[in-house]
Amino acid sequence: MTDLSRRQLLQAGAGMALAAYGLSGCTVERQVDRSAEGRIIKPEVDGDLLLYNWAQYMDPALKKEFGEKYGVEVNEVNFDNLEAMVIKLRSGASYDLIWPSTEYVYRLNQEGLLARFDRSLLKNNDNISPFYDSPWWDPNNELGIPYTYYTTGIAWRTDEVSGMEGSWNDLLNPDAAGRMFILDDFQEAIGEANLINGFDLNTPNPDELETSKETLLQQKENARGFSTNSVQNLVTGSAVMHQAWNGDIVNVRNQVDEPELYQYETCKEGVPVGTDLMSIPITARSPGTAMLFMDWIIDPENSARNVRWNGYPQPVEGAKQQFAELVKEAPSIDVDLEALADSALEYRLDDAEARQLWTETFTEVKAG
């Protein structure tokens, strides 16, 4: 496992990196090279690849073997936050494949920065989980292929905490008083409070958000902090309970002496599901090769290898079975998207006003 706390470390580092990108980039729009726009992308070799991804997010052997098989060079550059990626794309930088989250796919597409492609041209198209058929951010299945997904639930230590009920209200469990962490993520924090209160996960209603704020303030009394660093907090014993993404608990269990003590539950009020995807920007110079590469990554055998390497579940056949194998000692970590049916929920913030209301609400919780 090389990806122990990618999000957390990078989030902290992101502020420092900000200067390097320059604030000026955020609204300066240059003429974009729209090479992949408006043509049907065939999955065939049309040049070398330049991937733009999180660091340490893909088994490097897969790149190497792809390059050997198709006789192309596969190069990779990394971003350490999604805003930085957007800025690069807006400024016209050319990449063949990028790894945005669902919300960023939606945003990039609204800005006309993503190429459309026909998913059915991929040999492994049928491997993709039906959960990803016409999602809100891609109703026509033409903007992205799911790469990894993560459910949000509660991780806890069975030797310290008892009486867990499979509910978000478990965050108030007195056994975890002062040793419980809420994710330092405005969507995850407000989201679970919304679910407790029976509101829509993505409610933009100010009164409902006010109620959820009170719920969070009550949970804060029981908390030791807000953090996305669940792996470190649990491994170092500072946390006995943590709102957490399931993939991170795999990494926790790999790092501790008694993995059986670390359990994970999803909650009956609702299970938020997040997804990172592979998409082709319109600036891609080799969109055809990029199609081949996506197909290569969701190949059952390759995706299984990738899961073994990075520890994150992938919603494709092969990877699913491999992830189940990885967590067979703690099957609750393995969340079957299809089985979740109605309780699986996606965060959706496509309205600037609602987003501001949400972030202000979370700031009030943290500042108070």
Next chain:
Amino acid sequence: MTAGGFWNRFLIPGAAWLLLLFLVPLVFVLALSFGYVDDLGRAVYATDFDNYADAFDPTYFPVLLRSVGFALATTVLCLLIGYPVAYYIARFGGRYRNVLIVLLVLPFFVNYLVRTYAWVALLADEGLVNNAIVDLGIVNEPIQMINTPWAVIGGLTYGYLVFMILPVYGSLERLDKSVIEAGKDLYGTRLQTFLHVTLPQTKQGILAGSVLVFLPAVGDFVAAQLLGGPDTYMVGNLIQDQFFAANNWPFGAALTVVMMLFLSIWMIAYLRSAARDVRGAAI
């Protein structure tokens, strides 16, 4: 060409550097702070004052107060720890002076973020320190050290200590030893000599060190993010969240401008005090 004209040319690289990498970005921050976010989440330049109105929302007062409080505590701690260290090295370091200073500065070449992470591993409930004191029987249960305000102040103190030691050391090193001897000759006790001779003479070093510690500590976000608890949210965290979580760059820019103005007040006060002392010394 005059000699002055020749030497002035050496200012060009530095001036260009400041202009391009400091002033120009600063102008962008200022321009952005009057902007807004469109429906696609893009920052748009405008001439709104809304962000400034929001910046003075009472919600944020506790955050600002907390940041100033933490930074003041950090400055005092840095002074209490740093002054004796600088004093010892300057007066008794002898030929090892420079070696000692290098040893002090060396850890600060490691990235601040990484060093702060190290503290998390050290001070966690089942970290090295707690395991050691539990094993030694000093305490029965681990003590919660991180995720507290104290941990944040400790992290800030550790992070910025060297900025206090160096200027204080500089002023102590320049101090004429015969002045101290004169103080003792005039029947001053050690304490009296220190309070009436050494301390006033090193006032500028202390002030410079305090400013160098206080200003970055107020805006720091790393210590609170990694070592903080539920009640340690600082201005730096607020600003960082605007850029990377809330996606509200204009508001983040406005907060930055407000904070820079606030910090400038302290900076100007310091510069005036320094200038006054220089004039005083000249007379």
